[in-house]
Amino acid sequence: MTKTVLTVDDSPSIRRMIAMTLQEAGYAVIEAVDGQDGLAKALATPVDAIITDQNMPNLDGLGFIRALRQHPQGKGVPIVVLSTDSEEGLKAQAREAGALGWMVKPFTQDKLLAVIKKVLG
């Protein structure tokens, strides 16, 4: 069964990079451009994991996670937040909002695959 990953990021190049890396490794990828788009897509299709950026227009990462976790179908999906090292406290906040893990930017393709593997097995 192919696993599906939802990537939520307002930067097209980052979305593209994540999509390419994961697709090459055999995952299916859905892209969303901000928190709101992400919420809509996550509720519409069952996904196996979510990678989301924090800083996005319309609805930021934390907001997206909190909103998603309110819904029954939004529970149980592992969510990884992208953080830069200048955002202290984000990790704790993200955990509180309902994220499972985090990945620091910039990250390499290998790191991305390792984190996804850790979360999806």
Place this chain on the structure above:
Amino acid sequence: MNIQDLRPEKHLTVVTLALGTQTLAVPAGMLREILDPLPVTRVPGAGAFVPGVVNVRGSVVPLADLKQALSIPDEGHDHRQRIMVLEVQLLGEAATVAIQADAVHEVTTIDTAVIEALPTTAHAWPPEFLTGLYRGSAGFVLLPNLTQIFSTLATRPQAAAL
């Protein structure tokens, strides 16, 4: 094994096999097993007499081409081809060797009295490689002197290159 060595025994149990159109007999005591044809790995530089090796249940066993040693023409082979695994004396030690037989006929016991020496008239077979022959039901059967054959092969100088 010379004819003289055989004389004391009255009977000899042998396995008969076909090499080309020729029938040969090998003492049954030397036969370890008979196998279906196996993939043969060529040993470069080994010469025509022991051209390769085969895998017999995890052991690497040399495969000798007796037709070459005995100057018997190759007539091709069919589904009856078998590999015979023999235990022979090689330079004073027991050794396992394999030979290809175009067919394996039967195990039979012969009266040693019927074994004759090789005729002195001209024939193709190297005399030192044959203990003797006897008349079987379908023609005469050669008794190769396997100990002599393999000892000679072992001490024969190889092509120096390899």
Place this chain on the structure above:
Amino acid sequence: MTDDMAAIFREELRDLLESLERGLLDLKARPDDMGLVNQVFRDLHTVKGSGAMFGFTDLAAFIHEFETGFDRIRSGAIPVGAEIVRLALAAKDEIPGLVDGLPDPDGRRPAILAALRGLMTGVAPAVEVEAVMAGSDAATAEGRRLLFRLIGPSLAMGARPEIVLDELRGLGATDIQADITEVPSLDRLDSEQCHIGWTMTVPAEVTEAQVEEVFLFTDAEWTLASHAADDMGARADAVEAVVTEAVIETLAAVPMAAPSAAAKPIASREDRGETPAPQAGATIRVPAERLDALMDAVGELVIVEARLTELARQNRDPALMTTAEQITRLAAGLRDATMTMRMVPLRSLVGRFRRLVLDLSDSLGKPIEFAVLGEDTELDKTVIEKLADPLVHILRNAIDHGMETQDERAASDKGRMGLIELSAQHAGAEVLIRVRDDGRGINPDRIRAKAVAQGMISADAQLTENQIFALIFEPGFSTAEAVTELSGRGVGMDVVRRTIESLRGSIEVESKLGQGTSVTLRLPLTLAIIEGLLIEVAGERYTLPMASVQEIVELPADKVMPKRSGDFLDIRGRFVPFLRLRTLFEGAGEAPAEQNVVIVMSGENRVGIVVDRIIGTNQTVIKQMSKLHAGVRAVSGATILGDGSVALILDVAHLVSMGRVPGEPNPATREVAA
């Protein structure tokens, strides 16, 4: 990164820069508009993040300080000023140059950053401190007990205990047991919580840090305890690394960062103190046959494991392949352990040799100093046993024939004491054992004359000095005029050579008349299992011992056609002769356009072996070839591959020696005894 993605990044960058400029200009007009501040911050953040992602580290570093600055503005620590907006705009102008890699001869960029820093002084930098668990990593001989339990609505967050268990298994956890004592009845079951805990044994070498890595994303309470202290109660102090947050001070003060929040205390664990020191020299006697039986069993295991891997590959079943991989690893470990068990130092023979040298020296009246180097060098026990007699013979020769009398030595200005040196050392996949003496040396002319007299070579045969010395090993050749009582008693150098060759080794003699002689034995390090490189030529597969392989290169296009004169490769300025295996082995068919050359080494000499392709490496169980094939010196053994076929193992020493005489179109034309 592909050009594809770089192009997308540049597109995105263009939009970002436009947005950034707009935002900054608007901000100049409306400095209190937090929405604009946020937007500018977001744009800077994205430029930095994406830039770093796609390799524009200079850009990222440059923007970083502005991003930090605007973050401070966001949090109210600094007000928006005309100055900072100006600087930000100037920075924005630098961005295209940074992306295109344009130089900055006027130093504008450092100037901008300096000015920015000037604006920002007085603001304490935020400090991030991570509390690190100090745990005693005292490894005990046994494993330790790990208990863990996921806390909070972990399942709702997507935590997967089975993945965690797999990771722990990867660290070597065994005896995993589930603790279901806290699983409530169905009506009280909270589907968001994982009510099950687990306990398991982890090997002593597993560190706290490694376990922590496993629980990085998973909220869990866990303890790593020694077997005795199986104490869930003391678990109240769960060990978890936390990021402590720094408090940002106000503008005025000297920067101060005070770690707040609770850094979780160290878990209480029974401290077992130091690892008991290993008992010095604890050994156990094992009958040699048991070791042999073990070695055989390991050999068979390796073959069967290769078969399993082959089947797993064909089946394409991932679970089977993983298991086959694990078995391969375990078999390799077992192989290495068994090999090591059989290794014995040369020292076990040296005592016997010392005695011999002393006795001979006395009875012949030749004072001799016997030096031994490298007596700790280890060899397989079977090899050592079989070396005893040959070495004794070589030493006897050296003392009896090689060493002059005291008078002769005095006459040629040599010291009174003769020197015999026995040395042993590892060299790649081989062990080199050398017996060197400073005696009279071997007279090549006498050897040659003797060989002609015995009919071994023709009177006008052209031989190099090495070839002449090699004649000593031919059967029927004796260097002594008279058979003395001490040596020459039927045990000739030809037997010595045969013994060495039966160990898949080689022997060589070097000598300088009047100065001394040196006999070198080369022996493979192990008899039974080696790491092999599988190669293919003309559809046939062969194995080379990996330890002898130096490197693999492509055959240059200009070498594809054979030349009449010797074939050489230029490897980093040194010439390496090469052999075409296809020609040597009379392989059928045409050589492919692209061939590889495996450079192998024996001693100080190298040769390149040209093959069609490299298949890969494998564990090679060495099967002996029969005596019927003993004359094929290029082959030192055989191995059975995973598909049941036989691959011959090539003798590197012999191949190297074949390459050593370049220019001969066919080395077979060397004249040696028939």
